[in-house]
Amino acid sequence: MTPDPSQEHPLVIDEKQNKLLQNALRIKIMHALSREAMTSKQVADLLRKTPGNVHYHIQRLYEGGLLELSDTRSVAGIVEKYYTAKAAQFHFPGRAEGEDWQADDDAWTGGSPFSEYHATRLDLSEEEAARFSDELKALLEKWEQNTVGGQEYGVSIRLGRIDEKKEN
Template identity: 45%
Template sequence: MKKPAAPGQTSPEPAGALHSLAKNLVQPLQVTPEQDKLLESALRIKIMHTLAGEPLTSKQVAGKLNKTPGNIHYHIIKLYEGGLLELVRTEAAGGIIQKFYRSKGTTFRSEQLTRFQFRKEDQVEHFITRLTLSPEELEQFHQDMLKLITVWESKVTAGEEYGVEIVMGRLQPAPSAAGPDPEPEVTS
């Protein structure tokens, strides 16, 4: 059984927590349908990114995101109760117990494939393309997309909330009435 920290002292982080955190931030965190609902907010995604590295209190997160501490505290409690944040340590400061949280991940995998329902007048962009990729190139493309999304999820921004949906999958060959494509003739 762990011994609680004495007043004014911090409780230590568990051994291997940094290694575990690094792994969780790279690998998508499998989320339940209930957790998926908790993540249907750009602000909560920003909170998860803000808490990805150094553990912070809700007041510190509020300062970084330019939001009110009460608002951020409410969302942190919901994320914590939903199992998406971990309580790393507590500190006594001036008679107040400060709680330091860290996110369990910043990319998520859900069993539910939900699609945004955009009204035509609200649809900003729709990109479609085809790529030929080796397995290594596919992995690099995936990592590049995650980095791009993470940069924008992490930024302190203002304005309207937008949904971004990127669907990628291997295409089936188009059926051909004449059968497989003939091999090109080689002439000498």
């Protein structure tokens, strides 16, 4: 079964699965495998990464229940394993990283009819990070200037480099 990346409802994940997805390469792998079933080698070629590195991450995602084995094929005596992502979007109902700011301000209503938290990891060059930041600012400005009114919503976006030494 190949998941539909445009699905309306994200897959609900647990704390261990959430931790597995706190890695930019794993997120890229999940997106690639949400579009079509592939082998570790095919994903590595697509992402221009080493097959061993991608295979390691695919195994962790599979063991964590985020990928499924969709097909196996024997080619010249070698068993090829094809994986698919169970979803392209995820929902972690636990306490989200960076959620502390909401608890400190009574004006934020986490229980309102529309309250969401979105997070991802991106593998960006300095130039890409600057361009991404500029695009975010432009998007916020567009919405600040072009709304007709209604309820007030707060938007908080943090963009920063991850210190891999502290993370491990």
